[in-house]
Amino acid sequence: MLEKVExxxxxxxxxxxxxxxxxxxxxxDPLHMMGVKLKREWFLRMLKEYGPCAKVAYLYGKPVAQLLFYPEEADPSGPRRSGVVRVNCVYNPFPWAQKMGAARxxxxxxxxxAKKGLPCxxxxxCRFLAVHAFDTGEYYPQSAFFRRMGFRHAPGCGPNDLYLEVSGRFEPPPSYEYRFKPEDLGRAYIVYGEECQFGYPFAVQMSRLIRSLKPDVETVLIDRWKMAEEAKRLGLEGLVVNGKPIKSFITDREAFIRELKEALHVR
Structure with a gap:
């Protein structure tokens, strides 16, 4: 079947x-399309400055899977390791097109x-590829897929932080820890990235949920590509509420609301 994939x-x-x-x-979906607009603008900036930072797989001439990546040096809020390419995600949401080798x-x-020399x-x-293989809960887990592709666990990092050496040795990233400020009390900081069209919509949904639990909380959306220093101060946590980093994500609604209530001191 691979000959049908381009x-x-x-x-x-x-x-x-x-x-x-x-x-x-x-x-x-109007909210999602705002995220698409940000993604499109981000990608065109990257394309102009660095060259292609994504690949699309076509099956029978139809786009079915995508792979997004960029040089870490381009990300002002990231580790910025020289010669390292950050793989953002690989995704094939079409059941009829799965198990056909597109993602592989x-x-x-x-x-x-990466072995020959990437335009970006x-x-x-490339020294090595790095990926945070987050799992969407759909289809085959990204973490398992990347491990099957030869990626290894990045020492000292989270369980889904993986790497694949290409022309150099793995270099651990610097660690960022949340640095509290008194003004963080009574606020919720929501960090998102423009590289994914779901980032902004999820941030807005989190803001709405927090305000529904405690209307007087000020919610602040942090675009990590444009507010890099503040994103790093927050430890690159996706969400900090009332001075407390929230570890669960909105897709795990029960755990997410439980953490929010604890941070907000509401029942």
Whole structure:
């Protein structure tokens, strides 16, 4: 079946296909489309400055899977390790197109390019690929998939932080810890990234939920690409409420609300 799968680097003419893979069910959702707008603007900036930072796989001519990546040096809030490429995610949401090798070919294509020299690194070989293989709860877990592709656990990092050495040795990232300020009390800081079209909508949903539990809480949305220093002060936590980092995510609603109530001191 692999001969039916084709992989292309995403230039400007293919941005709509990149968006479609992840957003095809939400193209009429106004909030989600705000996230799409941010993603599109981010990607075009990256494309202009660094070159292609995504690949799309096509099956029978239809876009079915995507792989997003970028040089860590481009991210002002990240570790910025020289010669390291951050893999943001790989995603194939179409059951009819799964188990056809699309995701595997996307990663193999990136690894091959990384060995030769990636445009987003100015043609330099990549030292290693790094990924936080978050799991959406859908389909085959990203963490298991990347491990099958040869990625290993990154020492000293979280359980889903993985790496694949290409032309150099693994280098651990610096650690960021939340630094409390007195003005953090009574506020909720929500950190998101423009590189994913789901980032902004999730941030807005979290803000609405927090305000529904305690209306007088001030919610502050932090775009980590534009407010990097504040994002790092917050330890790159996705959410800090009333001076307390929240470890669960809104998709695990029961655990998320329980943590929010504890931080907000509400029943």
């Amino acid at each position: 992989v292309f680097d995403v230039e400007e003419s293919l941005v709509d296909d990149l968006v479609y893979v992840c957003s095809h069910r939400l193209l009429k 070919l996307l990663v193999e294509s990136l690894v091959e390019d 690194l100015g043609g330099r070989p």
